[in-house]
Structures are given as structure tokens and as C-alpha cells.
Amino acid sequence: MTEKAKPLSDLAIATSAIMQPIFDIAKNAGIPEEAVEPYGKYKAKIDVSKLPVTQSFGKVVLVTATSPTPAGEGKSTVTVGLADALARLGEKSMIALREPSLGPVMGVKGGAAGGGYAQVLPMEEINLHFNGDIHAITTANNALSAMIDNHLHQGNALQIDPRRITWKRALDMNDRALRHITIGLGGPGQGIPREDGFDITVASEIMAVFCLATSLTDLKERLSQMVIGYTYDKEAVTVRDLGVEGALTLLLKEAFKPNLVQTIEGTPALIHGGPFANIAHGCNSLMATNTARKLADIVVTEAGFGSDLGAEKFMDIKARKGGFAPDAVVLVTTIRALKMHGGVLKSNLGSENVQAVKDGIVNLEKHVETVRTFGVQPVVALNRFITDSSDELDFVLEWCAEKGVRVALTDVWGLGGEGGLDLAKQVLELLDENNDFAPLYDVEQPVIEKINTIVQKVYGGKGVVLTDKAKKDLLQIEQNGWDILPVCMAKTQYSFSDDPKKLGRPEDFTITIREIIPKLGAGFLVCLTGDIMTMPGLPKKPAALQMGIDEQGNAFGLM
Structure with missing residues (x-):
């Protein structure tokens, strides 16, 4: 018997693809040459000020997913494949994605450029330093x-209390040793000794500000509003008090321009900004989304992790700030993910287990309910893997039919846009219908009501418990308006609850808020729950152990 050939890796597929010059991609997208600032042959920055003025905006398709599992669901891959499929159907589509963070790329999660034949290119450059945006934010x-x-x-003219400085340093790498440090040691000439720490760059408030600002003027104003700590009298100290908002804006000036790249099939993609969705709002920049809306009829974008995190924040934070509504939502899931939510270990996912799919589909059910809570109907993208059995697939398809949920089998990893044509057709049908989108809460509501609304309507929990620290934080927040x-x-x-081990659809749980951090520049209040950290650590065997470069300068080992 002939041994079956192993499928090509994502990197091998990406490096074998023939890319078009970036000026050709820009021209096809309606971007004038004077607005294109090339970074080599296949990447460019876009000077938005030189784009044609338009009063029409494209429709927005948000791609989200069920609660993620270590098996991977392929949300970014579906995002890319859907845009390619729409282009195959004659639609003028464009992608808006987040930039990958080096920490996860070198750690365990891998990159964020899609996969298989549904990737954005050049994959290895996008997944590493790209055009330097995250480095600029770090700086x-x-x-x-x-x-x-x-x-x-x-x-110390501002009388800043060194014990109450809340601003941390940043590094775009998972490095647990830097979570809590002491600085300023070595005598009077080395500064004031104090405790400090590092966040991963994508958790920095500057990243959130960068992604929610709508212009350089707005960027500067938002930077000026960031709170860096408190005085001895417990009064807030902002960047404006230090007078450095102009310098920070200057450092971000070039990075603030959206980045243009392409998919394997030549669909234009804007990749810009990259906050995590578990510790920030998890969406690409408003600059990129709004630029894509001006250039394309349909913009396909994604929000990090499941609908309980990225999609909720897209709806309640980004869409609210951006003044637009998602016109359709795609909810990505896999048989493998449903089996894990049904209690199957990752090592056993290759074996047929229809009962586990039945047990785990409650996770998909809750995500469908969550999307509908916002007044939008979802399309389930059942992302197909070679190990899926026909009985497993049929169960999900029948379940969706019984629940009145649109569903499409997709195989964009293996077939590119062709594998997403059914999904694209169903999305187009949805785009022809009106929805009743609305954020879940009014910002004027008390903070505890806003939190409870998310916990009860999105997570399915009973309510929240505030620690003594969170109660003090809330009082200070209220006193400052x-x-x-x-x-x-x-x-x-990994879970609707704050316990990552509670998979599926946990019930009768409460969420513990241990701290509430005001992010005035970003324009939201961060509620820390469970053991969530703003500086991740590397796993026992980081992906970096498999990476390298050959004598010809070709990368290998990138996921």
C-alpha cells in the first residue's frame, strides 16, 4: 500500500504561493498609488488621508467562534476563506484582521495569519515583526x-506616590519573570527604587488606544487621558499632567497607518493592531475597519476567542465607538471542539464519538443564543477536519436545522475560497435581511449592572461577586465620574465561567471580580476575573524550539 503523503504545512503552502505586487493589490482595491507606502514588494502602509472621499460604507461581517480549545477552531482561517469565497462570487470584499503577537507565536498558540490555502501573505513576516507596529507601541x-x-x-513636582504608580512597562513576549520586578536600585543616581512590572505589549493600554482612535488628533487626546498612577493625596495623574502625549503620538505616527497585504487568492487584507480578547477588547483597529468599509462592499473581520469575549466586546465597545453595526455574524466551530466540550481528551479526538458531540453542542447553543441576544442572526461555519465522521457532521447539521440556525460546512484550509462558497452564499442571504442590532447595555447604567448584564446574558451565570479590592476600585471610579x-x-x-476547567455550558455559577482598572484613554473599565494575567508565560515546550532559518534565508517551524 502506498503511504499517504503528509499535508503541506501552513508555512510551506504560504511560501509556495505566488504573490502579486502590492501596488496591484492596492489598485484592485481602489487605493490610489499616492496613498501606498510600500514596505518591500508585498506589504504597504496606507495613508488614509490620500484616499478618495466617499459617503458609502461597506457592510461588516464579524467572524467569531465557540469557546476555544487546544484543538483549534480555525477562526482566522475561516475569516480569510470567507473573504476569498465572496470574491469568487463577484463581491468586492476586504479583510480586516489583528496583527499577531510574538508571545503566542513563540509560545503555544501559533500565528494569526490563517492556515492552509486560506492565509494572508507574506505569512512569516506578518507573524514575526511585520511592519513594526507592535514594536512602536512597545517603544x-x-x-x-x-x-x-x-x-x-x-x-516629583506632581507629587506622584511611587507606591501607587499603575503604569507598567511592556514587552511583546511571554515572560513570566517580568510580571513583578524592582527597579531603581544602585544608589541615588539610578533613580527612585520602586516596585514595577511588565505587561505583554498587546495588553498595554496604548494598544487599546491605538485600536480605538479614529484619527491622529483622537489618538493624541486618548493618550493624554491615560491614568499612570495617583498622588500622595490619591488624585489621578494622567499623561496630560506629564505633558508627553505629543511625544507618544509622534512615536506612533507611522504605525497608525493601516497595513495592506493579500491573501493567497489575491483578496486585499488590512492587518492592523492586536489587543488580546481575554485581557483587552480583542479587535483590530477602527482605522483599518473603517478604511476597509470605505473601499469594499463587504468587510470580513474577526474578534478574538469566543463570542463571550471578542464578539461581546466588538458589539459593546468597538461597534459602539465606531458608530456601525455588524450586518452578519459567522460563528465558527468544529467537531473536535464540540467533542472536547463533551468531555473528550485532545489525544482521543481522532476517534468517532457522536455522544460527545451531543454532550458538547451545548457550548455552541449558548454562543448562538449570545449572538442572537444582540439582535443579529448567526451563520454557523462548521469547519471540517479529515477526522470528522459523517455521523458526527450529520448530527450538528440536523441540530442546527431543528434550532433554525443557518449552518455551512467549510473546508477553506484545504480548498481556499472554494471551500467557503456555501458559507459565503448564506452570508450574502443574511446581508440582504435587516437585523435589530443593539449593544447589551446603556453606558449610563451603574457599573455593577453593566457587569451583571454581561455575566447573565452572555456567560449564562447568576451574577458577580466583588472582592474588597474591587469594591474599593469601584468606589474610586464612581467618585471620579x-x-x-x-x-x-x-x-x-476556555469557559463561560471564570474557571478554565468548566467546559461545555456551565450553570449556576458566579463570576468573581478581583480588580477594576480604569482605562480612560481606551475608554473602558477592565474587570479582572479569576487568574487572568496581563503577562502570559511560555509553555514547557515553546513553539520557538522548532523554529529556525536555513542557509538560503528561508524560515521553518512557524505554525
Whole structure:
């Protein structure tokens, strides 16, 4: 018997693809040459100020997913494949995606450029340093830290309490050793000794500001509003008090321009900004989304992790700020994910287990309910894997039919846009219908009501419990008039609850809020739950152990 050939890796597929010059991609997207700032042959920055003025905006398709599992669901892959499929049907489509963070790329999660024959290119450059945006955000973040410590060293005119500085340094790498550090040691000439720490760059408030700002002027204003700590009298100190918002904006000026790349099939893609969805709002920049809306008839975008995290924040934070509504929502799931939510170990996913699919489909059911709570009907994209049995697939298809849920089998990993044609057709049908989209809560509601609304309507929990620290935080927030901001929940992505081990659809649980952090520049309140951390660690065997470069300069080992 002839041994079956192993499928090509994502990197092998990406590097064998023939790319079009970026000026051709821009021309096909309606971007004038004077607006294109090339970064080599196949990447470019777009000067939005030089785009044609238009009063028409394309429709927005949000791609989200069921609660993620270590088996992987392929949300970014479906996002890319759907846009390619829409283009095959003659639609003028464009993609808006987040930039990958080096921490997960070198750690365990892998990159964020799609997979198989539904990828954005050049894959290896996008997954590594790309056009330097995240480095610029890291630099701006740490420039602010340097300014704070210099202010303390030079006499501390603002009377900043070193014990109450909330601003942390940043690094775009998973590095648990930097979570809590001591700085300024070595004598008077080395600064003021104090405790500090690092966040991963994508958790920096500057990343959230970067992604929610609508212009350079708005960017500067938002940066100026960021709280960096408190005085000895417990009064908030902002970037505006330090007077460095102009310098920070200058450092971000070039990075703020959206990045243009292409898919394997030549569909234009804007990749810009990259906050995590479990500790931030998890969406690409408003600049990129709005630019794509001006250029394309249909914009396919995604929000990090499941609908309980990225999609909820897309609806309640990004869409609210951006003044637009998602016109359709795609909910990605897999047989493998449903089996894990049904109690199957990752090592056993290759064996048929219809009962586990039946047990785990409650997770999909809750995500469908969540999307519908926002007044939008979802299309389930059942992302097919070679190990899926016909009985397993048939059960999900029949379940969707019984529940009145649109569903489409997809195989964009193996077939590119062709494998997403059924999904694209169903999305087009949805786009022809009106929806009743509305955010879940009014920002004027009390903070505890906003949190409870998310916990009860999105997570399916009973309510929340605030620690003593969170209660003090909330009192301070109310006293300062910051309670009119939306809420950004920082929660595990693996469960609706704050316990990552409770898979499926847990019930009768409460969410514990251990801390509430005002992010005035970003314009939301971050509620930390469970053991969520803003600086992840690397796994026992990081993906970086398999990476390298050959003598010809070709990368290998990238996921």
C-alpha cells in the first residue's frame, strides 16, 4: 500500500504561493498609488488621508467562534476563506484582521495569519515583526515609563506616590519573570527604587488606544487621558499632567497607518493592531475597519476567542465607538471542539464519538443564543477536519436545522475560497435581511449592572461577586465620574465561567471580580476575573524550539 503523503504545512503552502505586487493589490482595491507606502514588494502602509472621499460604507461581517480549545477552531482561517469565497462570487470584499503577537507565536498558540490555502501573505513576516507596529507601541509604552521615573528622579513636582504608580512597562513576549520586578536600585543616581512590572505589549493600554482612535488628533487626546498612577493625596495623574502625549503620538505616527497585504487568492487584507480578547477588547483597529468599509462592499473581520469575549466586546465597545453595526455574524466551530466540550481528551479526538458531540453542542447553543441576544442572526461555519465522521457532521447539521440556525460546512484550509462558497452564499442571504442590532447595555447604567448584564446574558451565570479590592476600585471610579464607561471583562477564554476547567455550558455559577482598572484613554473599565494575567508565560515546550532559518534565508517551524 502506498503511504499517504503528509499535508503541506501552513508555512510551506504560504511560501509556495505566488504573490502579486502590492501596488496591484492596492489598485484592485481602489487605493490610489499616492496613498501606498510600500514596505518591500508585498506589504504597504496606507495613508488614509490620500484616499478618495466617499459617503458609502461597506457592510461588516464579524467572524467569531465557540469557546476555544487546544484543538483549534480555525477562526482566522475561516475569516480569510470567507473573504476569498465572496470574491469568487463577484463581491468586492476586504479583510480586516489583528496583527499577531510574538508571545503566542513563540509560545503555544501559533500565528494569526490563517492556515492552509486560506492565509494572508507574506505569512512569516506578518507573524514575526511585520511592519513594526507592535514594536512602536512597545517603544511608546516604555517611553512613558521612562518619563514617569525621570519625573520622580527630577523632584516629583506632581507629587506622584511611587507606591501607587499603575503604569507598567511592556514587552511583546511571554515572560513570566517580568510580571513583578524592582527597579531603581544602585544608589541615588539610578533613580527612585520602586516596585514595577511588565505587561505583554498587546495588553498595554496604548494598544487599546491605538485600536480605538479614529484619527491622529483622537489618538493624541486618548493618550493624554491615560491614568499612570495617583498622588500622595490619591488624585489621578494622567499623561496630560506629564505633558508627553505629543511625544507618544509622534512615536506612533507611522504605525497608525493601516497595513495592506493579500491573501493567497489575491483578496486585499488590512492587518492592523492586536489587543488580546481575554485581557483587552480583542479587535483590530477602527482605522483599518473603517478604511476597509470605505473601499469594499463587504468587510470580513474577526474578534478574538469566543463570542463571550471578542464578539461581546466588538458589539459593546468597538461597534459602539465606531458608530456601525455588524450586518452578519459567522460563528465558527468544529467537531473536535464540540467533542472536547463533551468531555473528550485532545489525544482521543481522532476517534468517532457522536455522544460527545451531543454532550458538547451545548457550548455552541449558548454562543448562538449570545449572538442572537444582540439582535443579529448567526451563520454557523462548521469547519471540517479529515477526522470528522459523517455521523458526527450529520448530527450538528440536523441540530442546527431543528434550532433554525443557518449552518455551512467549510473546508477553506484545504480548498481556499472554494471551500467557503456555501458559507459565503448564506452570508450574502443574511446581508440582504435587516437585523435589530443593539449593544447589551446603556453606558449610563451603574457599573455593577453593566457587569451583571454581561455575566447573565452572555456567560449564562447568576451574577458577580466583588472582592474588597474591587469594591474599593469601584468606589474610586464612581467618585471620579468614570462609571459611565463601557465594561471590558478580562476572563479566561476556555469557559463561560471564570474557571478554565468548566467546559461545555456551565450553570449556576458566579463570576468573581478581583480588580477594576480604569482605562480612560481606551475608554473602558477592565474587570479582572479569576487568574487572568496581563503577562502570559511560555509553555514547557515553546513553539520557538522548532523554529529556525536555513542557509538560503528561508524560515521553518512557524505554525
